Amino acid sequence: MSHVSQAPVTTPDAAPAPPAPRAYSEVKGWFSAYDQVLFDWFLTRQADDAAQRGDLLELGAFMGKSAIFLGRYLRDGEEFTVCDLFDSPPPDDSNLAEMRGSYPTLTRRGFDTNYLTFHEALPTVVQAPTSVVADRVRPDSCRFVHIDASHLHEHVVQDIESSRIVAAPGAVIVFDDYRSAHCPGVAAAVWAAVATGGLRLICVSASKLYATWDDPMPHQAALLTWLEGRTDLWHGVDVIDGRPLVRIGDEGVVAPAPPQPLRAAPEPAAAAPAKAPGPRPGAGWRRLAKDLLPPVVTRAIVARRRARR
Numbered sequence: 001m002s003h004v005s006q007a008p009v010t011t012p013d014a015a016p017a018p019p020a021p022r023a024y025s026e027v028k029g030w031f032s033a034y035d036q037v038l039f040d041w042f043l044t045r046q047a048d049d050a051a052q053r054g055d056l057l058e059l060g061a062f063m064g065k066s067a068i069f070l071g072r073y074l075r076d077g078e079e080f081t082v083c084d085l086f087d088s089p090p091p092d093d094s095n096l097a098e099m100r101g102s103y104p105t106l107t108r109r110g111f112d113t114n115y116l117t118f119h120e121a122l123p124t125v126v127q128a129p130t131s132v133v134a135d136r137v138r139p140d141s142c143r144f145v146h147i148d149a150s151h152l153h154e155h156v157v158q159d160i161e162s163s164r165i166v167a168a169p170g171a172v173i174v175f176d177d178y179r180s181a182h183c184p185g186v187a188a189a190v191w192a193a194v195a196t197g198g199l200r201l202i203c204v205s206a207s208k209l210y211a212t213w214d215d216p217m218p219h220q221a222a223l224l225t226w227l228e229g230r231t232d233l234w235h236g237v238d239v240i241d242g243r244p245l246v247r248i249g250d251e252g253v254v255a256p257a258p259p260q261p262l263r264a265a266p267e268p269a270a271a272a273p274a275k276a277p278g279p280r281p282g283a284g285w286r287r288l289a290k291d292l293l294p295p296v297v298t299r300a301i302v303a304r305r306r307a308r309r
């Protein structure tokens, strides 16, 4: 798999490599148990459908939490592309403020270290603003697109348009933070695309919206059948502008089995052999006197010290 870097990585090569996570739970990120269950459902369903071939794409990877998860569903002959600025300069001041405020410690090396803890090879990494994605990813090639990069309105509008260009027929497009109070620009962009841009709703969780550029009915019919059998997920159907939208809520769902590290974490540095306890304060003179002075002198000193107490 190739690497495409738009701008140089600013982390000095001499900087110590970040420690590898010992478990998936140690990878920082934002990926709830129930969105993991929904990703697993959509991606496993695609895997079971020989006709649904295609690549995977993630816009906004941070330290790799969702990318590591997604990478497990890559099949032979498919490509997984991840686009993130990591530690490269953002394209504008608003994005710079967003990056400084939300991801001040993010580095490309951190992502690489985390990803390679769970996978033999990196995905295709485009270290650049997501505005380049439509030029780097083949049109009509992706079966699953996760949009979780800049949360600023104009960037999300562009990411939505890129997803339309790269989506394979029937592709699932997932939007993070589509209704969060801190990023109204995502909601504005996504709902505008639904209202007038031809984006079709499949379902929503508390933090992600699942959509497609094609007919959502096959996804929704299979999803509702699956949800009927789940007691750990609540669901209902709303009708928006004459079209159904499946709402899904968490009723104590447990995340799928997490990705496992390829290699056991290195043992902690061997503990130094336990030292013999040091001398008690005041004990030193006694040992010295015992070693060097004739016993009769030592006894006289001890007698004098006792008399003084």
Ligand SMILES: C[S@@+](CC[C@H](N)C(=O)[O-])C[C@H]1O[C@@H](n2cnc3c(N)ncnc32)[C@H](O)[C@@H]1O
Pocket (backbone or CB within 6 Å): 028, 029, 030, 031, 059, 060, 061, 062, 063, 064, 065, 066, 067, 083, 084, 085, 086, 090, 091, 095, 099, 103, 106, 128, 129, 130, 131, 148, 149, 150, 151, 155
């Ligand atoms: C919310 S985080 C991604 C979280 C990740 N998907 C997870 O589940 O842990 C958003 C990411 O988008 C990246 N980002 C922000 N603006 C960007 C832009 N204009 N182009 C590319 N990446 C951007 C940030 O560097 C950050 O890593």
